[in-house]
Amino acid sequence: MTLAIEIVAKGLQRERQKTGLSLAEVARRAGIAKSTLSQLESAQGNPSLETLWALCVALDIPFAQLMEPEVNRTQLIRLGEGVTVSSEIAHYKAMILSTCPPAARRDLYLLSVEPGEDRLSKPHPIGSVEHIVLMRGKAVVGLIDDPIELAVGDYICYPADQAHLFRALEPNTLALLVSEQN
Template identity: 45%
Template sequence: MDDLRTHIAQALKREREQAGLSVSELARRASVSKATVSQLEAAAINPTVETLWALGSALGIPFSALVAETGAATTLIRAHDRAGVPSKASPYVATLLAASPPHVRRDIYVIEADPGNPHSSAPHPAGAIEHVIIMTGRARVGTEAEAIELGAGDYLSYPADVTHVFVALEAATSAVLLTELR
């Protein structure tokens, strides 16, 4: 997590400065504390999924712009080497597998979740769609108003520009999540 935390710190500062925002203004727009933004930029604290989504939204960039690392044309991520970003509110970890190249806005994640508090995601930009394939376990997934129970191998796509949820119904539930931002 230390390498990921350092990468996030550098990306957050770069994106904030490119947007011409002060730490205070970014914090205000994202509804997080100024101390949180400062500590994230200093790599002094571990971020949560919720905080990174809020900061990305405030900067007008996808979550992946803060966590994706650029690399070679071939990328291999072994399951035991994944470094994800945990949720503060629920037993949920999101690991970015592949960020979309410029002008091809899609991001792929592995989700690992256990029963507990539901993971609720704020609406993404207008037109966003998510695709989920459950790999193991069972989960209730989709828009907050119409979440559907899925089992291993099930696929669902749904609008992600409204509040949406991922609720693990079994321990060690895992899924592949693809987010399209239009």
């Protein structure tokens, strides 16, 4: 589990450009050196959770917004492979799976699924997205044309405004589903 500095660099550049602030001004507001911010925007270094948090405060954005890669299609994160940040002051790591777009609604569901017939879902309203974290068992999940096999701890995100499925491969499969609508 490592921090994907390229995602951080792109996020810092994108968010700083949205504000129209200079490197020097963002660094001043965050209480860090301008050279540190410049290195981070160049995908160099290994920022701490505290440094990233200070930058988010300076940019007036939610923490996870900085870490969110731009995703237009299905997104898969295997257990242990996601973008993580670590604290300098505690044995604490956070793996960001997804941020919530502005004005979106998210509903959470706990799915208990048994092998047998697939759960086929027709397209939901335009802009709908589903996020699933597999908690127990194995399953095939995602768009009907391109489903992906998940193991415990894997995360998948896909556009739910297209036909999709959930197929349990083991008894007592358990998953967390987050349904998002804009």
